[in-house]
Amino acid sequence: MTQLEAAQAAPLINTGDNAWMLVSTALVLMMSAPGLILFYGGLVRSKNVLATMMHTLVLMALVSALWMVFGYSMAFGEGNSFCGDPRQFFLLHGVGGPPNPNYAGTIPQTSFMLFQMMFAIITPALISGAIAERIRFSAYLLFIGLWVIAVYFPLCHMVWGTGGWFNWALGGTIPVLDFAGGTVVHVSSGVSALVAAIMLGKRMGYPREPMVPHNLVLSLIGTGLLWVGWFGFNAGSAGNAGALASSAFAATHFSAVAAALSWAGLEWLLKGKPSVLGIASGMVAGLATITPASGFVTAPTAFGIGLCGGAACYLAVTKLKAWLGYDDALDVFGVHGVGSTVGLLLLGWVANPAVNGAIATTYRTGGQVISLAGGLAQFKNQLIGVLFTATLAAGATFLILKLVDAVVGLRLSAEDEHSGLDLTQHGESAYND
């Protein structure tokens, strides 16, 4: 074979696609820092702001390392329905310039690996909001390290990996539509957050003493960064820079605005004032809600989904949490778990083949092509996806936290919790004059 023939035979890299995916990758990392660290950091008390930011920052390092060694391979290697083979891409062996046609056929596999790594970082970082202001740092690290191995990498394989149980496009058994991570990212982290918040117990003094956000301005800056980053998260999940990316971009935006309106509107109606934290929370809720649906619905449908998501999350955060009495400090379950569940289930009814033709022609069972367009059949598939994800996340979180509690102890002493995590866990304080 001449060099020319070899070049022609090699899969073609589209530089436009690759440029967009590299930008999207950076945008998704920006969601973790500075997006999430500001959003969460502003919501806690000033004695815990550094520790709360650390909970996300440390995962940028820890999860990236695990991802490089065996995480990518567990998620995207070929294995069984539930987990990829950790040896296939061990230490990124074989992950380089040529595209992997199963995942994103026009960009280097390295770009795809990096893009997906940013999802693996932010997912466990979301959980940290539920257990903020009271967890021992060593317990947190151990918990999250085990959690990504037991929950995230396998779930990512099930939904997006070759042969994954829920992967409708690549040989799965139960076709769950999840464009950018409703199950993998938001339901998994939201449900795990709920279990962790209950197991860890309430913060000292909650809900008797006021635990007021120490700096809402930080949280609002974080909200804006999350929103912008989410364009990379959802539109980047198209895997290329084509029309589907634009469609997902539009759906993402209109869901966020709809949920902002419904959250703030409900608050105005029920509490007398539309709060700024309320509209910001609605924005994040709308983004979490549309994540699974962003590649399968039109902009007006996304707007409708966002309205439902904003209202459902508002009620979860204000009514459900008070009624059940758990201390999900920064409302990870109420916003991400509830929002994305609403998005996944509504998607089952409204998935639109005119937006994403692949869902009408790709999934096969028994040699027959089955359309995954919205309807009762797909709603049931979505429900199975949500329930399985929630069960896996809850069960694994419970077992891991029991183990971690036995090894290092989950909770800080009352004295350390009172002094604040910044000082007792990290030996620093954020504001020194």
Added chain:
Amino acid sequence: MKKIEAIIKPFKLTEVKDALSEIGVTGMTVTEVKGFGRQKGHTEIYRGSEYTVDFLPKVKLEIVLPDAQVKAAIEIITKAAHTGKIGDGKIFVLPVETAVRIRTDEQGDAAV
């Protein structure tokens, strides 16, 4: 010699200061304080959780005056800080034993 401690609404501070200047009061100490009386606090809501904020921001003025000026000062503060709504504040008058101007070592009324 008396000390007047007046706790007033923060937005009334400029009016009170200007009115006192007009009757020849030449100095005062001002502190931002928090507290509550009959007005009680207000409610803040964060993501649906309601918190009662008991302590409201107020401004405390401290003025030390010769006895002859005290009555006029109290009247002028009462007038300038008045809105008629609950939470206007209070004035306390305390006896002062002596005063010293550090720069000149003047004592008593001459020092204030």
